[in-house]
Amino acid sequence: MKKILAPFLFVLLMAACQSHDGYTIEGTLEGENTDGTELTLRKYAEGNQLITVDSATITNGTFTFKGAPTNSPELYYIFFGKGQDNIPMIVENGTIEIEAQRDSLAFAKIGGTVQNELFYDFLKGSRVLSRKASSMNQDMRAAQAKRDTVSMNALREEYFELMEEAKDYELNYVKNNPNAIVSAIILYRVLATKAKENSEVQELYDALTPEIQESNTGIKIKEALEKDANTSIGAKAPNFSAPSPNGDQLALNEVMGKVTIVDFWAAWCRPCRQENPNVVKVYNKYKDQGLSILGVSLDRNADDWKKAIQDDGLAWHHVSNVQYFDEIAKLYNVDAIPATFILDENGIIVAKDLRGASLDAKIGELLQ
Missing domain, CATH: 2.60.40.1120 (Carboxypeptidase-like, regulatory domain)
Structure with missing residues (x-):
């Protein structure tokens, strides 16, 4: 993985302000x-x-x-x-x-420029936290060498506290510097990693200056918030269609049940494959009571997709464009899998991303 010398910044995109000079x-x-x-x-x-x-x-x-x-x-x-x-x-x-x-x-x-002065101000605070983290890592290695479990456990707790301090530092910077493009960059990453609820991100976004809101990053934040709102709990699930394994077009509204699970997965996704036996169990338990499942594969290879359906015993409806994170994934704001959306009989999203016993319990509750 390439190492970028910007502490606590991961997905780094762009910003605002205009001038006629280069x-x-x-x-x-x-x-x-x-x-x-x-x-x-x-x-x-x-x-x-x-x-x-x-x-x-x-x-x-x-x-x-x-x-x-x-x-x-x-x-x-x-x-x-x-x-x-x-x-x-x-x-x-x-x-x-x-x-x-x-x-x-x-x-x-x-x-030399406004945004770089603001960025440098942010980096100075981040570097203090980075030095603390580096010191902790050295202490942890020393404790491991001595097999000092007491010190290791204490250092681990300190590290978690430092991570919380780092999160607070970033969010406080956003609140105190609504005119900084780095605030938008931080906020976009917080949104992408789901580190905060969308309502909190929306509040911070609304406090940014108009120039930052209208920057490329600001526009990306706005679009992501709007897209996520379209697939939030309480929203009507967007309809879509794609080829089934036999090549026929199949639409979500054609396979709706009393309760419907829209399951984004892929043959290459290990967590998805690990969860599949539980989904099979839930489906077999509730299919006669009105449960329907539409699997949306994000595979790149049709043969891998079809083989995984057979191998895992996924006896429900399936579609895929065989185009990785395609337009359907974008429509549902899915950037990681497995991702599930549970719909009621009217197509309203009533729950998201439930697994294991939680999925079973929710489906049972809805079908009572």
Whole structure:
């Protein structure tokens, strides 16, 4: 996995503010044997893939990148040489200034533009927490070497407390800096990882400045919230159709029962396959009372999909476009599987993502 030097930031997308000038990145790098090192300017593209946007070479301890005007600031990374060492910064119109030491890129100073000043302010607080985490990791390794279980358990508790502190730090930063694009980046990740209820995310989003709400990241947050609202408990489940294993088109509204489970899964998904025996048990128990299941496979290979149906004994309705996380998954805001939606006879979503005994209990309750 590629290591990104931005503590507590994982999915990193983009932002707001406009200018008619382009951007210039002016950097200084102190350290031995740095001259001649090639740098690459990269960012995340669709599919969460890093792509190279530009390159430069360190000369006399300095480097420069220049680019055309951008309508929306975005998080980029400057990578050093062929390794994974890098410095994160916000590309926005204006002159961005970077000061770094080659042996401590994680502590580079970033500034020169409004969003980079705000980003650097966020990073300073994150780095304090990172140092605490690093110290704990060292202490944990020492305790493990000594087989000191008392210290290990104490350190584990401290680590969990530190993770909570990190979450609080990020959310407090969002609340206190509604004009920062990093606030939108944090909020988008919180939404994507479901770290907070959507109602809390909505409240924080509503407090962002109009400029940040209208940024690319802000728009993504808005769209995700609206899409999730369409598949939240109490909402009418969106109808869809896709090919069945025999190639016929089959629609959700054609297989509705008194209670219907829409089950997103795939042959390659180990947790899905592990849960399938329980779903089979629930189906066999309640199918004569009005339970219907529509399996939606996110497989890429039709043969794998059909074989898994046979191997696992999934004797209910199935559809798949055989296109991985396709338009149906997007329609239901599904970005991880297994994912299940339980519908009443009117197609209203009454529960989500239940497994094991909880699934059995809910279906029994609805069919009473």
